[in-house]
Amino acid sequence: MNNVKTQLQSAKAGIITDEMRYVAIYEQLEPEFVRDQIARGKMIIPVNINHKHVKPIGIGSACKCKINANIGNSPTSSDLSCEIGKLKLAVKYGADAVMDLSTGNKIDEIRRAIIENSEVPIGTVPMYEAVELVDQVEDLTVDQLFDVIERHAIQGVDFITVHCGLLRKYIPLAAKRTTGIVSRGGALTARWMQKNDHENPLYVYFDRLLEICRAHDMALSLGDGLRPGSLADASDEAQFAELETLGELTMRSREAGVQVMVEGPGHVPFNQIEMNIKRQIELCDGAPFYVLGPLVTDIAAGYDHINSAIGGTMAAYSGASMLCYVTPKEHLGLPNSEDVRAGVIAHKIAAHAADIALGKPGARDRDDTLSRARYALDWEKQFELMLDPDRAKEYFQEARIDDADSTTHDTKRVCSMCGPKFCAMKTSKELDT
């Protein structure tokens, strides 16, 4: 064993680390408050000691809501430079964390490059690499799985998704469902357990997992292998049974000094989102909740980034700490660069809207500044403050008034929505008051 102290161990020992100070400044919180939140497991700073140049972020309900972008190739598409391109794009548009979900034969090489090139924390799902080692998932040995996990830790992965809470006894509960098990890691784990007549190794050998994590301060993201894949399956027995086990594992992680967050659904009707978050907070004692979506309808393929942003706003408003983005390609295929951009911006809107609604420190400043620039018809300043200045400029140019009559400076400054004669803001500013 080495002498590494995790952020959680330092916090418990009363130490305010550099990472905590960094987070405190960004979040406009007191350093001591940050330390206390981490000590109590309400906030995590996922920074693997082997990930050089990573900028610490705080994930927890006291922090601004974070967003994660999934990238990664498949056995049949994309390559290293393409994935690095997606990483840069995701970060440019505001991703706070990135997960590399690569599958196929270049996983190790791609992950190494992504970690090296990333200033934001990187997450992985080790099971995806583990199953590439074998023909069928059931051929995977426990040692093979843990070897992969340890390699991720040594390489500098900041957090890993592991489906430790999917117990054998929960599989029959999922069999009743409309869409069964839709988590890839969850489905593979279930198959492994059945074919090998063995309980989930990540549950049985959870202490071994904790040891690896603690040695590198790699955070755990407890995956929800039984998240609902349709509205019909939302908030069912299978989902909540697993959540209860995740609550138990959350406590064990904290005791072991390992930072932990918990993953959440999935497909959930809008009216059930708040209940889901409250239940997670209760069962997992306020551990940071990291949600995928939730999607509020099943029929929006091609537009699931919007679907997810709707559910994500409600989830964040109800207490979720990080949103995993969903792209327009969800349910259809792997995202390309444009999809990454659309997914990031959609969830940035969701997270930001929730921060404002919750009155997080300084959350609305940028909106207020932009609105003043809008009323002043100061387009350059508006563009600067927008979430995607490139896109906004492109649309503005595309729709601008460019006929023969509009050569005056003034005309150029109004957009084509109202046109120069009836610009509401111009008219409003000319009123006597």
Next chain:
Amino acid sequence: MNNVKTQLQSAKAGIITDEMRYVAIYEQLEPEFVRDQIARGKMIIPVNINHKHVKPIGIGSACKCKINANIGNSPTSSDLSCEIGKLKLAVKYGADAVMDLSTGNKIDEIRRAIIENSEVPIGTVPMYEAVELVDQVEDLTVDQLFDVIERHAIQGVDFITVHCGLLRKYIPLAAKRTTGIVSRGGALTARWMQKNDHENPLYVYFDRLLEICRAHDMALSLGDGLRPGSLADASDEAQFAELETLGELTMRSREAGVQVMVEGPGHVPFNQIEMNIKRQIELCDGAPFYVLGPLVTDIAAGYDHINSAIGGTMAAYSGASMLCYVTPKEHLGLPNSEDVRAGVIAHKIAAHAADIALGKPGARDRDDTLSRARYALDWEKQFELMLDPDRAKEYFQEARIDDADSTTHDTKRVCSMCGPKFCAMKTSKELDT
């Protein structure tokens, strides 16, 4: 005067019209319940007697949430065929109503063509045409304004937005704001009042307006000229002062037998949306609420359709009856066809998600059927049931697995998200249960 009975007058007289029966079937409600809702002003069916072939829709909190798409040219862009194209596209993707907001010199011609070509109710903002008659809005006479309104009624416009509630005394309240008056109709009305030293003619001569509406059963949509144009201005004195007047005018409309709905904000933080809807319901005695957005942040230009879908879901969930779409071009320029499509789908998701959350009759059936098809990996059926089958197919094809190894039928049927080897649904279905 003629013998026309408006839907409201019929309902009050205990008559169930064909339109009410039509709406009852679509909404899975009892015809007598529909009649009662209309009689009490909680639901409207905006069908102008002069609009041939219009399919009646019910707007009210007992009905499924409706969405409206704004189209219309500007003095400098688009033409008749382009606007008809937008109309067809909006309806194809699910717009329940369409507003023609044309400005410029071909307004009359475009509106006539849109009404003729439309099976969905058509709305307009007569002020936009009226101001085209004069150099400055203050030159507009009261008769000119009412002549335009009457022409719209005769042509078959099903509902009109009129800013009747913006009283002179409210203008100073808006002067304190970050973004003043951002409603074009509102700003023009304010200027007219100041320059002419006269109260709002649509308020002063409200009975004249009611007479025109009653003669053709053209519904009123009471515009919110003082809707907030930024989060900073949300829920302020100006907004709620006008809303109170709109409540008063709602009662007068109902008494006169004229169907009426009320328009709402605007830019509103997520946490204030429910309060806004409840207040409207109280002040306007449950009149159908027709909201624009609301937008939950000011910084999302280029993606305001997503921004608006987030606020719209919350608004509909809280009781709003119709969502006015916002397109990706909002704040930047007039929408093109692709923008219309994106705007419609985004708000269809919002309205549908709210219907599901509120348990509206049959609202989730399509989701459940699609989810069963999803688990069966039946792509054709999935596409059929999606909100935008064309886009979904396009994305699926773009991302599908087409390498040399994937020529088997089975491989073709999984998408590139998990790939053939680790498709979660396939794995899940193969579990022993």
